[in-house]
């Protein structure tokens with residue numbers, strides 16, 4: 130092993146677990162060889178060495194499944210490439226379902242995975258038993274078989290990645306602890322270590338469970354927390370054979386792996402044990418944590434129910450080791466918004482071995498190309514917020530998040546732990562009126578309202594959940610009378626200064642050089658024409674603009690905004706999200722209700738669509754913006770936070786006469802999908818251009834000075850689009866659509882849904898999804914000339930495709 134630590138490198142990687150070595154390997158494969166990996170002790174000595182080594186491919190989302198699939202392909206060829214044995218075997222894996230809901234989850238996942246070429250079969254209980262003869266199938270409803278899943282030896286695989294990196298010139302230095310990160314003018318310039326420093330414009334934090342504290346050195350947010358993670362290994366057992374598939378029994382929280390004639394059984398228990406509350410000891414190296422037999426006893430009993438032969442088997446090893454978990458069970462990847470050039474790949478939630486190949490590859494591309502090679506929003510570190518570094522929050526959420534990996538991933542499922550972190554000023558008023566809250570980035574938002582006598586609690590299923598009819602009534606109120614939404618969680622930024630217009634116009638695909646009081650719906654694009662953000666910009670005055678975006682993208686959008694304002698520009702951006710509450714007053718009676726509380730002239734002549742004014746309302750002065758995400762006449766009211774309770778009381782007091790109803794986000798989703806309004810992160814993202822997404826109307830190709838992404842968009846305009854977002858309606862009113870359902874056109878899969886919801890006015894499940902035509906142009910005729918089906922849980926169901934919204938296609942109601 131080399132001991133000489135260079136003083137300069139192009140890229141420094143902190144941490145030599147499987148993730149750090151994979152990043153190094155993939156950088157080297159792309160030709161970046163002036164790379165130094167610093168490991169404080171020995172390679173794999175953190176979490177990697179003791180992993181069970183399962184390498185599965187089926188993940189919750191399409192792109193994460195793609196990356197896991199890549200990992201198996203990489204590991205399969207690594208030994209031949211590097212000469213270092215990896216222990217990788219493609220044994221296949223079997224996942225059994227012990228309830229109808231679980232079986233639907235597995236089949237929906239299988240439909241999604243099969244649509245892009247992952248081999249996966251749905252099995253009967255008897256077929257499952259023929260694959261894994263030792264299981265009891267008494268309670269098994271069905272199973273899914275993935276023949277290309279496998280298992281690997283984590284230490285050997287890490288060594289193979291390290292060898293592949295070294296052979297291409299990467300320096301891997303052990304026993305060299307990084308002690309600090311150097312930053313100048315918001316940009317990383319290198320690292321300090323015990324024996325000196327390495328200058329480098331890029332630093333990658335692959336510090337595993339130490340990564341949160343490493344990021345904390347430079348005030349960057351990497352929210353993860355370690356937890357104890359358990360498995361046992363039996364004495365040799367009869368009936369096991371080498372090359373047996375991995376078995377997963379999520380309903381029993383267990384997984385099983387044959388291990389040289391013994392059985393390794395591991396668990397994802399519902400209540401985990403967070404570990405390392407006072408920081409991870411510096412001395413930690415190939416260590417284990419104390420056994421806790423009482424903790425695993427009920428889990429062991431469940432494992433015996435699935436594999437009865439376990440009861441007779443002696444246990445050779447009780448293993449307990451730490452692994453890091455994130456608040457949403459997805460790993461953290463990408464460039465930190467706080468510090469340019471500082472990247473992270475950490476928080477792997479017990480799937481770091483199977484994720485390392487894909488994560489290492491895309492992060493290497495991201496570093497070298499300056500942007501992610503595919504839409505990685507699911508794992509992008511810009512999805513988190515600074516409060517998530519709070520240790521109490523992380524501790525409490527980690528108790529739950531470990532178990533959630535094997536829990537049912539019900540649609541609309543809400544976390545039960547660490548709730549009530551961020552609340553709107555109306556929270557208590559809404560709770561008293563029956564709000565059932567859902568959480569986005571810690572923010573409690575009403576998803577639906579329970580009528581008197583009904584508990585505001587979810588009862589989950591894949592079908593119509595307990596709130597379906599209440600949400601339907603909210604939907605109707607908005608279409609027929611008036612509904613009130615608390616949208617205070619919106620992200621809000623003020624951009625001001627002499628150059629504010631110019632700065633924003635470079636970012637926005639629409640023209641924001643409009644008169645004060647105008648609202649502009651626009652996208653922010655990257656150089657490739659992909660949609661980085663989808664938002665509104667309101668010109669408040671000559672030199673002041675209000676940018677409004679979604680709660681979930683607050684960190685990301687603010688980072689994009691501030692990074693793209695030229696340093697010499699006389700324009701500053703300020704996040705004012707907490708300063709304003711937002712009330713959405715939506716529906717045909719919204720004008721009359723608002724008019725009853727203000728002297729301002731609300732007639733369309735005085736207050737047309739897409740304009741904004743400051744008006745008196747109750748005792749407050751509020752910004753009323755005539756805009757909508759639900760497709761009706763309506764106003765978003767921006768109210769300084771301390772005034773909003775008074776404004777709410779005034780609206781609620783006057784509302785009865787106009788049929789006012791409190792409404793939640795589930796109703797909003799149903800309303801917006803009928804209008805085919807896009808949702809960033811689902812229907813539009815950084816890989817989708819406005820032309821593909823049907824948002825060409827919002828682009829101003831002719832405005833002076835252009836905008837980021839214009840050239841790419843002009844090229845695409847000239848050549849035509851090869852994929853397009855289309856609206857779908859299921860012909861039957863059941864089953865419900867969520868997202869990821871494959872789209873079949875005339876007998877071939879042409880795409881997948883990006884979002885789905887029941888449209889209560891249309892009376893059918895609706896979806897949006899991109900379709901492709903084998904690389905050819907996607908014309909109106911081609912879209913409308915097909916015969917469509919949507920695949921739900923392995924069944925194909927007739928559907929209608931449309932390019933116009935299913936509700937009010939001419940938007941007459943919005944402009945009323």
Ligand SMILES: Cc1cc2nc3c(=O)[nH]c(=O)nc-3n(C[C@H](O)[C@H](O)[C@H](O)COP(=O)(O)OP(=O)(O)OC[C@H]3O[C@@H](n4cnc5c(N)ncnc54)[C@H](O)[C@@H]3O)c2cc1C
Nearest residue numbers: 144146148169175176177181182183307337480481482483
């Ligand atoms: C019991 C158990 C079973 C598991 N089973 C599986 C499985 O079957 N399949 C699967 O996919 N995953 C599994 N995992 C998860 C998997 O082991 C982890 O996700 C993965 O190893 C994480 O790798 P890493 O490189 O991020 O972290 P680590 O392996 O912890 O690597 C981080 C490295 O950074 C180094 N470091 C920290 N600070 C510094 C510093 N200041 N300077 C230099 N170096 C530093 C550490 O020494 C360490 O070597 C399991 C985990 C456990 C605990």
